[in-house]
Each structure stands twice: as structure tokens, then as C-alpha cells.
Amino acid sequence: MTNAQVTALQYGLIGFFALWATVLIPQLIVLHARHGRVRLRPVLTMAAVLLYATMTVAVTFLPLPGPGVKRLSQTVQLNPFQWVADIHTELLKHGLPMADWFTTQTFQQATMNVLLFVPLGFFARTLWKRGLVGTTLIGFAASLLIEVTQLTANFGTAPYVYRIFDVDDLLNNTGGAMLGWIAGALLLSLVRKPVPSTVELQLPRRERVDLAQVR
Numbered sequence: 001m002t003n004a005q006v007t008a009l010q011y012g013l014i015g016f017f018a019l020w021a022t023v024l025i026p027q028l029i030v031l032h033a034r035h036g037r038v039r040l041r042p043v044l045t046m047a048a049v050l051l052y053a054t055m056t057v058a059v060t061f062l063p064l065p066g067p068g069v070k071r072l073s074q075t076v077q078l079n080p081f082q083w084v085a086d087i088h089t090e091l092l093k094h095g096l097p098m099a100d101w102f103t104t105q106t107f108q109q110a111t112m113n114v115l116l117f118v119p120l121g122f123f124a125r126t127l128w129k130r131g132l133v134g135t136t137l138i139g140f141a142a143s144l145l146i147e148v149t150q151l152t153a154n155f156g157t158a159p160y161v162y163r164i165f166d167v168d169d170l171l172n173n174t175g176g177a178m179l180g181w182i183a184g185a186l187l188l189s190l191v192r193k194p195v196p197s198t199v200e201l202q203l204p205r206r207e208r209v210d211l212a213q214v215r
Contacts, residue, residue: 004063012058016051023050045127052119059116060146061154065162075151077166083110113172114179117143121180126188132181139177143170 027046031038086106091098101107117139124135147170149155150163 005059008058008062009055011062012055015058016054019054020047020050048119049123049127052123056116056120060163061149064158065160069162071160072162072164075161075164077164077168080167080171082166083107083168083172110168110172113169114176117173117176118180118183121177121182122184123180124177125181125184130181132178135177135181136174139174140170142177143173146173 023046024043027043028038031042083106087101087104090096090104090106091101096103120139120142121135124130124138130138147165151161151165153159153161
């Protein structure tokens with residue numbers, strides 16, 4: 001993990017605590033007024049969603065470029081699965097064997113792009129009750145919004161474009177949302193699996209005995 005990524009995560013945590021502190025008290029008031037008591041599950045659910053949102057924003061847009069940062073020579077990458085070729089290029093550059101493909105920075109970055117959207121797909125299934133198609137569209141739309149924001153230098157608020165618009169990010173993010181949906185569906189199937197409340201025991205039937213024959 002680079003220093004820039006650590007800095008982004010730190011800012012993400014700060015943003016989470018600031019945002020959660022803002023919405024926590026109103027949420028507690030609403031829960032108490034609606035249910036007569038404070039339920040822990042909605043509070044934790046809200047915290048999880050806010051944490052994911054702030055950390056996602058942080059790692060995709062922070063840190064902002066400083067005055068001494070070199071500008072990108074390429075700002076758009078439209079070749080699907082270019083990361084596969086980039087892994088091979090990175091291995092050749094560092095003289096590494098093909099067996100070390102999973103240690104390359106390119107593979108790790110692609111994996112992180114997949115994992116980044118797994119929680120979104122999980123929330124879409126478990127909290128928002130979306131289907132797989134709807135979740136896929138949500139993941140693609142969210143990823144596209146991030147990529148367009150990066151391509152436009154945060155809609156002109158940044159001094160210049162400092163992140164690449166990468167079609168592979170769209171594919172990996174969308175795939176991550178689908179994996180999250182599958183994980184959420186599996187979890188719900190396990191939780192909702194009916195458990196028998198009683199156990200029926202079939203006792204052996206006793207044969208009827210004719211008392212007249214016994215006598």
C-alpha cells in the first residue's frame with residue numbers, strides 16, 4: 001500500500017466520523033419516536049453504509065494532486081482487459097517469472113477495483129432488495145460516475161486530470177458489485193432457511209393383543 005493510499009484512507013475515516021456524528025443524533029431521535037426505543041441494527045447498518053461511502057470516495061478521489069505532481073501522459077484507457085497485458089509487461093520489466101503474476105501491482109490494483117464494489121452489491125441485495133440485473137446496473141452507473149468525475153478533473157474543481165478514465169475499472173467494479181450480490185443472496189438463503197421448531201419422533205407401533213387369546 002502506497003503512502004497516497006494510506007493518506008486517502010485516513011481522510012476517509014475522518015470523513016466517516018464527521019458524517020456519522022452529523023446523522024447519528026437525528027437517526028436516534030427518529031428511531032425512538034417510531035419504535036419507542038433505539039434499535040441497534042439500523043444504527044449499525046447506517047454506520048456501515050456511511051463508512052463504505054466515505055472510504056470509496058476517499059480512495060477514488062484522494063489525495064488531490066499537489067503542485068509538484070507530474071501530469072498524466074494518458075488520461076483515457078478504452079481497451080477492455082488491458083490489465084492482463086499490463087501484467088505481462090510488468091513481469092518483463094522487472095524480470096519476474098510468469099508464476100509471480102499475482103504479485104504485480106497491476107493485478108493487485110485490478111483486484112482492489114473488484115473488491116471495492118463488493119460491499120455495494122451486498123448492500124443492494126440485503127438492504128435495498130435489488131435483483132442481480134438491478135445491482136449490475138447500479139454498480140455500472142456508480143463506477144461510470146466515478147470515472148467521468150475523474151475524467152473531468154472532478155468537474156473542474158481539480159487543477160487538472162489526475163486519474164485515468166479506465167474501461168477496465170468499469171468492468172472490474174461492475175463485476176465486484178455482482179459478486180457482492182451473490183454473497184448477499186447466499187447469506188440471505190442461509191438466514192432464511194427454515195428450521196423445524198419441533199422434532200417428530202415416530203415410535204414403533206405396538207401390536208394389539210387379544211386378551212381372549214391370552215387367557
